[in-house]
Amino acid sequence: MRAQQRLLGRIEADLKSAGLPSLGWYDVLWELVRSPQGRLRPFEIEERTLLAQYNLSRLIDRLEKEGLVQRETFDQDGRGRWVVVTESGRALQKRMWQVYAKAIEDNLGSKLSEADAVALASLLARFS
Numbered sequence: 001m002r003a004q005q006r007l008l009g010r011i012e013a014d015l016k017s018a019g020l021p022s023l024g025w026y027d028v029l030w031e032l033v034r035s036p037q038g039r040l041r042p043f044e045i046e047e048r049t050l051l052a053q054y055n056l057s058r059l060i061d062r063l064e065k066e067g068l069v070q071r072e073t074f075d076q077d078g079r080g081r082w083v084v085v086t087e088s089g090r091a092l093q094k095r096m097w098q099v100y101a102k103a104i105e106d107n108l109g110s111k112l113s114e115a116d117a118v119a120l121a122s123l124l125a126r127f128s
Contacts, residue, residue, distance in 0.1 A: 007107055014103040020096050024051060024059055029068065029093035032085035039084040041074065068092055 012022055027049045032038055040048075046056050060083055063069040068089035074080030085093075112120065 010107045011100060011103040014099055014106075015096065018099045020092075020099060023100075024049075024055070025063065025068075026093065026096045026100060027051065028056070028059060028063060028083075029085060029089050029096070032069065032083065033090055033093050037084075038090075039072070039082040041080060042083060045083060063089065 008023065015022065015026075028045055028051070031045055031048045032040060035044075042053075042056060042060065045051070045060075046053055049056070051059065060069065060071075064071060066088075068086055070084050070086060072082040072084050074082055109117070
């Protein structure tokens with residue numbers, strides 16, 4: 001847990017120093033970008049991320065305010081909503097990935113041999 005927290009802290013610092021938002025923003029945008037039609041219902045985002053529902057609702061509000069996502073009515077149920085990634089959201093996710101990928105390499109990948117990386121991935125896969 002300490003190693004995870006240190007690694008995430010370093011990645012968050014790299015994002016912040018690049019003038020980018022936090023990993024929570026990236027996680028939501030990534031899930032939307034990789035979904036069919038670039039949209040998910042809020043409970044689907046919650047299932048795919050580590051964000052609690054109450055945090056996710058506030059984060060979606062902030063993303064919408066920034067023009068990165070928009071909410072649309074769910075056709076089969078007028079009460080439900082889709083969260084849809086915008087072109088601005090797609091562009092931000094790509095910019096964030098450039099910093100995020102480098103931070104992963106600098107803080108994790110460069111510290112593991114290929115054999116270590118394969119072993120670690122194999123061990124972690126047991127928990128998924």
